[in-house]
Amino acid sequence: MTLVGKPAPEWSASAYVNGEDKTIGNSDFAGKWYVLYWYPLDFTFVCPTEIRTFQELAEDFADDGVEVIGCSTDSYFSHKAWFADRETFPQEITHPVIADTTHSVSQAFGVLKDDLGAAYRGTVIVDNEGIVRSIAVNDLGVGRSPSEVLRTVQALQSGGLCGADWKKGDEFVG
Numbered sequence: 001m002t003l004v005g006k007p008a009p010e011w012s013a014s015a016y017v018n019g020e021d022k023t024i025g026n027s028d029f030a031g032k033w034y035v036l037y038w039y040p041l042d043f044t045f046v047c048p049t050e051i052r053t054f055q056e057l058a059e060d061f062a063d064d065g066v067e068v069i070g071c072s073t074d075s076y077f078s079h080k081a082w083f084a085d086r087e088t089f090p091q092e093i094t095h096p097v098i099a100d101t102t103h104s105v106s107q108a109f110g111v112l113k114d115d116l117g118a119a120y121r122g123t124v125i126v127d128n129e130g131i132v133r134s135i136a137v138n139d140l141g142v143g144r145s146p147s148e149v150l151r152t153v154q155a156l157q158s159g160g161l162c163g164a165d166w167k168k169g170d171e172f173v174g
Contacts, residue, residue, distance in 0.1 A: 003132040008124070009108035015069075015096045016079035024069070024096055026130070033157065034067040034126050035149055036098075038111050038119035042074040042082040046143045048089065050121070053146040055093055065128075066153050070097035071105060073118050111137055125153055 003009070012025030037054060039047040054068050061068050072079075076099040083093045098105055100119070106112035111122030121138040133156045138144055155162035160172030 002135060003109065003124070004135055006132055007130050008126045008132050011105045011108055013071075013098045013100050013102070013105050014076050015098045016076050016083065016093070017096045018094055019080065019083075021076040021080075021099075022096075024098070026126075029067055029069075029126070030130065031128055032067055033065055033128050033153065034069060035061065035153065036069050036071055036105075036109065036122075036124045036126070037144070037146075037149070038071045038106060038109075038122040040113075040116070040118040040121065040140050041072060042078045046141065047072075050143050050146060051093065051097075052089065052091065054149075055089075055091055055095060057146050057150055058095055060150055061153070064150075064154055064157060066150075068095045070095060071100055071119065072097070073100050073103055073106060073112075075099050075101050109135075113140070116140075123149055125149070125156060127156065 010026055015022055015024045039050055058068060079097050079099055083089050100106050103112050106119040109124055111119045113120055121144055123136045123144055125134040127133050134152055154168040155166055161174050163173040
């Protein structure tokens, strides 16, 4: 059963937000497009490649009116310690990263790997009406392309028929 085309689940959780522990939830993003992306665990090898690239593209997402929110089942304190490592994260992480220690957000979106207590590499795009427009889930060892997530958001926002490899500004199909 997919959530695509349905209202996004209600969610609220503690998050690392510019170094602070804040509670954020879907109500904070009402009327906005947002991307939720999950990664399995802090202090791993594939995860920072994704987090760094989402951060590098933060302005591009913002230019399209899209908020980016990371999520793992690690604690705020784990996030804070990991993001302070300038070898792993030379650029400060400024987008919120949920500390889903209760697993409620991961469960609500169907991306929790129960036997591990960590999330798969899930990506959910929610539109400004609160409707889930896209879901992609990868197994733990395979990273995703944040550039493709941005392209997908842009295609969804365009309102047209977007063929394979469509990029913002390209002609529509049909």
